[in-house]
Amino acid sequence: MSKNRNVSDALAVIHSRKSVRSFTGEAVSGEDLEEILRAGMAAPSAVGRSPWEFVVVTERATLDSLREGLPYAQMLDKAGAAIVVCGVPAKAHQQMVEYAVIDGTCASENILLAAEALGLGAVWTAAYPYEDRAAHVRTVLGIPADVIPLNVIPIGHPTGADKPKEKYRAEMIHRERW
């Protein structure tokens, strides 16, 4: 296998990442949020356009306002922060919505992994592709109509209740052809 020193820990983080919905209520440090956002922006994007912007929320009143219109983001009540990853079609390769979504999704996955690496927990709760949820997030945060809020990612200190799942299924792999 590899001689790369990063191998074991990086793969360990990929496998230990889980959707964390149970938070202690502790704050998340500004330093950790900065590391997480930095990881998000290290994601690949089509033709290097980086068609993403981020809204980072730490104020309790705003977290609560987001939560009110998002039935699947109730764990915001104990989260220390949330990051909303936005796809910006106007900046995407060929101005395609598809690339704004795909590139923003790569950034989001990096954010989820970085949170795990830092000993924090996070979970993707969807805004896109639901018109009503996206509208709520836009209203609460003042996001322009031509920008797509992909998700609301609550971030916090995990209680430990959430565990990674084994999701490997050999039958999902096709060898040489389908």
Added chain:
Amino acid sequence: MSKNRNVSDALAVIHSRKSVRSFTGEAVSGEDLEEILRAGMAAPSAVGRSPWEFVVVTERATLDSLREGLPYAQMLDKAGAAIVVCGVPAKAHQQMVEYAVIDGTCASENILLAAEALGLGAVWTAAYPYEDRAAHVRTVLGIPADVIPLNVIPIGHPTGADKPKEKYRAEMIHRERW
């Protein structure tokens, strides 16, 4: 900051990942491909549906056939393997194409990171959302019409010519609201 032992190496891999287009031509071991696919399947998906399947190609004739119809995947000529990540709408939450694409994209980002962690290189070359490229990939690999080949990810040993870019831009971060 964190006490997590994984922090530095996992974040280092996120930041050292780059689109690798220059390969030595060496083969990629079956063991490494297995690790990479395993990382792909560890990605999150909406409501845990894992709506993805993978085609892993190592045969030179098939890599060349893929290359013939994909102008932006010419680096397949020196790649040791390729993975095609497929989104399967029929298995996705609410059978939504959007989730097949988003969940498959999270798996793809894990694949790119795992390749980097193993000392290999990889690059996302798009099939979706281009009808012609997707049709070519479907034909070469026998992928069903209702399955979406998102990409062709050539994987190989990097020559070292490709370097990570600094993509951090503070102005992409909005504090508390847009």
